[in-house]
Amino acid sequence: MKKPLLEVKNLKINFKTYAGLVQAVRGVDFTLYEGETLAIVGESGSGKSVTSNAIMKLIPQPPGIYADGHILFEGKDLIPLSDKEMSKIRGNEIAMIFQDPMTALNPTIRVGKQIMEVILKHKKVSKHEAQERAIELLRQVGIPMPEKRFNQFPHEFSGGMRQRVVIAIALAADPKLLIADEPTTALDVTIQAQILELLKELQKKRKTSIIFITHDLGVVANVADRVAVMYAGQIVEYGTVNDIFYNPKHPYTWGLLGSMPDLNNKSDEKLYAIPGSPPDLTNPPIGDAFAPRNKYALAIDFEKEPPMFKVSDTHYAKTWLLHEYAPKIDVPEPIVRRMERYKKEAELGE
Amino acid sequence: MLKYIIKRIIHILIALFIIITATFFLMKAAPGNPFASERNFPPEIEANLKAKYGLDNPWYIQYKDYLFNTLTFDFGESMKYKNRSTNDIIADGFPVSLSLGLEAMFLAVGIGVLLGIIAALYHNKFIDYFATTIAVLGISIPSFVMAGLMQYFISLKLGLFPVAGWNGFKYSVLPALAIALTHAGYIAKLVRSSMLEENNSEYVKLARAKGLGKWTITFKHTLRNALMPVITYLGPLTAGVVTGSFVIEQIFAIPGLGRHFVQSITNRDYTVIMGTTVFYAIILMFAVLLVDILYTFIDPRIKLKGGAKK
């Protein structure tokens, strides 16, 4: 059994706002191993971004509060660490890619310098050496004429190029863990594919672990080894990509899968949209947070919060439907049909 | 860029024209002015005025002459002080006011920026509240009140600085401070909120994600962007320092142009009022133009986009 690189245990994060105390993350657990990609999927407001920012302790406190839990990176709990101690880890062992490359890069500083900064901070090399490495990084992320581009400003790059620069910055100090917070959401579809390819390629070469935050299940299928589905501040289902796509157990996951637009769908199946909206986290509901929107909600869903049920060694889901007393409800038809379709496409594609 | 400067200069010239014209007609309307038909001046002055302003001419001739004089920077002679031309008065007073004004501007920017940075870096801690309170006090207490308080507590009670007069550097400290503090307050608030805003921006988050320390981020990243608004404030600052001088020079008995201006107002010395007003207007408007040009040089985004302004 490999040793885990990152273990998040019962993470709870609150925010103090003028409207009250928002419980953004309400007890999240997951583990990440070396060299693998974990995708965290959910709607906006599910807590996925807060979770990813929390790992690097980038949540501003105030108004954020680390209410409970542990974040164990290589066995060491990050939560009690001071900002100064964290700064040795950020960029160096754990790095982050943001959603919007336009705002992530400082518009008044040349791109090359922004990469060098990371190298100089964490590695004992000369300025000249750092410059060489930076240019090499630009080349590795696929930017043509890196020597020339090195001296340019961010607004002289296109969107996709800028994101490559952001990736270069993230990888500059050779981190063990890369957190990618919706890195392709702000990009065109064609560029998206390129960036995803780039990330996979770099991961294979460097053995970096990646946490990939997204709301797009299609992207997940492409890059992830394992998936965590988040809703209302909690992980509701957790497993390998195959587990989630071919054997989903939580009604919310069904909803997500059903609402994926499918270009190859020739039948006149309607696009399924989950009705209602996510709950207000200043007043989290008592039972299962998804119950009010759940077609298959059980009476107990409105009374008690379900525990995490084990489906297999790799697969867990937080729903009362897995209790022995619960009626046997299978994955809805349209979704089964989709999964069959995907299976067939995957086989054909191999 | 050049087009922009030219456009601004045209605006300034039009504005100046309006001021000069307005001044003329307003002066004509005021009681006891040199253009009025009933005049009560001592004979030499009467003679001078007549000769200078052609006081019995119809108004449009007076206006034409006045315009012409103004364009050649001939502001005539004082109506109250024999043999003192307006230009002399300006030449005497302006250097004094200039040095006082520059000192005040320097203090305002220096104190303001420092306070603002400190407040932002220790956001929500005691130092922040303390610095913000000082800034607010500066803004709320008018300069002349501040001057009075300073004279009372610092000069009379503590004897640290002279109460009034103009005879060396020590004499300039309190007046310059009195002028500067209100503006230091505005600048401090500007810098503080600008820095706090920058601190919440994505690229600062990325900088933190890189592992850079608080001070590195401040000096290498946020400061440059946060200080831009200060430059836009330099225009109003210049105006504020000029107007501040009117009152402060009075209180501290400093022989600057401001004091002469105020005295000419009290004396209804219209020629001096007119001349000094035009002089001030020119200075202020060009100062603002200079600041705007400066701003376009400092922000690389504007420069590289070809100087297109909103």
Place this chain on the structure above:
Amino acid sequence: MTKQHETTNNLTPEMFTVVGPRLEESDKMTKKSVSFWKEVFLRFKQNKLAVSGVIILFIIALFAALVPELSQYSYRDQLGIYNQAPSKDHWFGTDDLGRDVFVRVWYGARISLFIGITAAIIDLIIGVLWGSISGLIGGRVDDIMMRFVDILSAIPYLLVVIILLVVMEQGLLPMIIALSITGWVNMARIVRGEVLSIKNREFVLASRTLGASTSHLIKRHIIPNALGAILVTMTLTIPTAIFTESFLSFLGLGVTQPVASWGTMASEGMGGLRVAPWRLFFPAFFISLTIFAFNAIGDGLRDALDPKLRK
């Protein structure tokens, strides 16, 4: 991370019947959409400085209204006790003409506040009209109107005011006129900016496609949205007016005796600084306090209205 399949005894099979979604509850649970102004109010309330500003202004207004009525002295009574320090009979002392400073301060409050607020209201009216007409009509009219504003704002404000006062003879009315004659340009610019941005927003276009008339648009969309910026600007114009008025009084251009604003009182007080410093301190204190209060409120309003800060 595994939580074992819970084997609790208080779970019964009936609890596991399918009951389906409760969408009304879902809608209720999503954040109660507080109305726009209520949210602004909540955020304003959070700002302690701003709230203190409101309280201070309220108290000052109260005193300004009541003290001159209830006091045994009037603001112009000369009582024969000159330059006396604050005492039981005269809480703020007396001045060089034997007048009670306390009642004069509160009488002066009326004058200063009146000047400040009236000037701000005039600025408001002219500015809003100018700005909204210019913004709504657009095109050449807009160009010309804003060109005029540009030139007017290039002229140094205080110079204009001073010249006007010199010409007009001092007094309450001239002071108000002088203060508002070029002060409105700021409001005009801001209102025009708001009008332009609202004009082009989707919901206005949507409203238009539904056939809404222009006046309906103005009433229902433009004014409510621009109201915020207008309020903030007004709240920040008043202290500027009060400050300018004090400043001008200092230069001898203020209202005439025996009527006194805080500015004229402070100006007189300077003369007696060594002998009777309270004559300067009290009006000066209240000028500063009032300016502070308005600024705090204006800043608080601005922050409360800032769309970026909404969760």
